[in-house]
Amino acid sequence: MGKDIPFILVVDDDPVAAELLTEVLEKEGYHTQMTCRGIDAVRMGETTPFDVVITDLKMPEMGGLDILKTFKRLHPQAITIVITAFGSFDTAVEAIRNGAYDYISKPFKIEEIKLKVQRCLEQRYLSAQKGNTAQEDFMEKISFGTIIGSSPKMLEIYKMIAKVAGSDVTVLIQGESGTGKELIARAIHDNSMRASKPYIAVNCAALPENLLESELFGYMKGAFTGALFDKKGLFEEADGGTCFLDEIGDMQLPLQAKLLRVLQEHEIRRLGGSHTLSVDLRIIAATNKDLGTMVKSGQFRDDLLYRFQVVTIALPPLRERPEDIPLLANYFLRKAAGKMKKDIYGISKEVMNVLIKYKWPGNIRQLKNVIEGSVVLTTHKILLLSDIPAELYQNNKDISIDASSNRFQTLEELKQYYVKQILEYTNGNQNMAADILGINRKSLYRMLKNQKSNEESY
Structure with missing residues (x-):
């Protein structure tokens, strides 16, 4: 990072948090304001070339x-x-x-702050050595599709995408089946x-294996039975772009x-070919397996x-981010309802x-499949318990539901239950419910x- 001591600006409308950060950074040997x-x-920045700015997101006057x-x-x-409180991750x-x-x-952890600032300064030094800010300019335009x-x-995943997309490094995406690994690969591309x-x-x-090889590398006429003409492989087709190996x-x-x-030399040879071809492509791979264990077993x-x-991007399973389920479920609902x-x-x-x-x-x-199936089967304006597969809640001790909600003696009981669910969905807004x-x-x-009268008479 050079001989000069880094200069860091801390901005937070909470004076206690600002003083704590400043004290931590000064103990690490940095100059701080x-x-x-x-x-x-902003006024301080007009006169002082700070190396790092640590700023709270939510502040009065100027955020x-x-x-x-x-x-x-x-x-x-x-x-x-940036400093963010829980609940403002979109910002x-x-x-x-x-x-x-x-x-x-x-609330932040002292060791985490030290590590992030250290990495931040290392990145600044590397950017200065290259003499450009291409990565920063690129990140202004990023979209997560x-x-x-x-x-x-x-948010950690978005941050990783933003950092790796502007470079040409090979990326490995790890995650269980169904976590959306190809969406991440596509967002990087x-x-x-190479987006165009x-x-x-x-x-x-x-x-x-034999078919996968011919698909990836292509083949020459006569390379094997049925090879009646020369054929480009997918690595050639992806030349200049990205090849995602799921x-x-x-x-x-x-x-x-x-x-x-291919990764080392950027060269391929078609099956049955006698010479190599240069390819310019980025490879992104994904797996739901533990490759380290596979290495040990040969x-x-x-x-x-x-x-x-x-670079490895580890996608969390859905059970580890339940706060995202309402967003996902409503997105799939809108898509399915519109399509149908x-x-x-x-x-x-x-x-x-x-x-x-x-x-x-x-x-x-x-x-996604559960929501789409429920949309196909429902006859209601909102999805009810009777519309989703029973295995989602039966025999699950973590889920508390009204055991009688799917058993109605009369049509009137079913109607009352439906109206109740609509009112809950609208948070009691009777105009919207109507x-x-x-x-x-x-x-x-x-x-x-009438429903209230029946309950009172009962």
């Missing part, structure tokens, strides 16, 4: 995003870390999109300098050796694993409680009055 007002931070944008103009080489994602290097969540989630774990070039996805588990752990050892050469090459582990042209408003609180507490062994893919039910406000009022 602090302020509790964003406007003052962290405005400070971030101002310092990018005043001092493009300065690196920004933190926006900050990362606008070029923030990292974030610190409140259809990846959904605002949980802390997903779409936000990279081909994106080719290959499922290594879907093809036998389920890389299912690739057999002989083919792994050939793939290693099923995966250690040198290939090292090549893939330049069904007038469905939302999901009842009772059903949402089941969805949040279920463990989802099939992850996002399973949730609209969903397709009746006027007076009719709903009469129904509720």
Whole structure:
């Protein structure tokens, strides 16, 4: 980081938090200044070339995003870390999109702060050595497409995408089946300098070894029975772009050796060919297996694993980010209802409680299938317990539901239950409930009055 002592600006409208950060950083040997007002931070930046700016996101007068944008103009080489409280992760994602290097969540840990600042300064030094801010400029334009989630774990994933997309490094995406590994690969490609070039996805588990090899590398006429003409492989088709190798752990050892050469030399040879061809492509791989264990058992090459582990993105299973389930469920509901042209408003609180507490062994893919199936079968305006598969809540001690909600003696009992669920969904808003039910406000009022009378007489 050079001989000069780094200069750090701390901005937080909470003076206790600002003083704590300043004290920690000064003990680490850094020069620091602090302020509790964003406007003052900008004024200080006009005269002082800070190396690092640590700013809170939510502040009166001028927030962290405005400070971030101002310092990018005043001092493009300065690196920004944002401070966010739980519940404001959407804003933190926006900050990362606008070029923030990292974030610190409140309440923060001292060791975490030290490590983040150290890495931040290392990154600044490397950027200064290259003499440009291409990565920061690139991150302003990043988009995460259809990846959904605002949980802390997903924010970490967004941050990783933002950091790796602008480079050309090989990426390994690890995660259980159904966690959305291809969405991550696609987001990396779409936000990279290769975005205008081909994106080719290959499922290594879907093809036998000999067919997978010919698909990847291509072949020459006469290379094998049925090879009636020369054919480009998918590596050639992806030239200039990205090749996504899904389920890389299912690739057999002989083919792994050939793939290693592609990564090392950027060359391929078609089956039956006598000369090599240069290819310019980025490879992103994904697996739901433990490749380290496979290396120990001789099923995966250690040198290939090292090549893939330049950057590893570990996708969390859905059960580890339940706060994202409402976002995902409502997204899938809107998509399915629109596709099937069904007038469905939302999901009842009772059903949402089941969805949040279920463990989802099939992850996002399973949730998507459940919602789509429920939309097909429902005759209601909102999804009710009777619309979703019973295995989601039966024999599950973590889920508490009304055991009688699916057993009604009369049509009147069913109607009362439906009206109750609609009112819960609308948080008691009777006008909205009447609209969903397709009746006027007076009719709903009469129904509720009759229901109350029946309960009192009972």
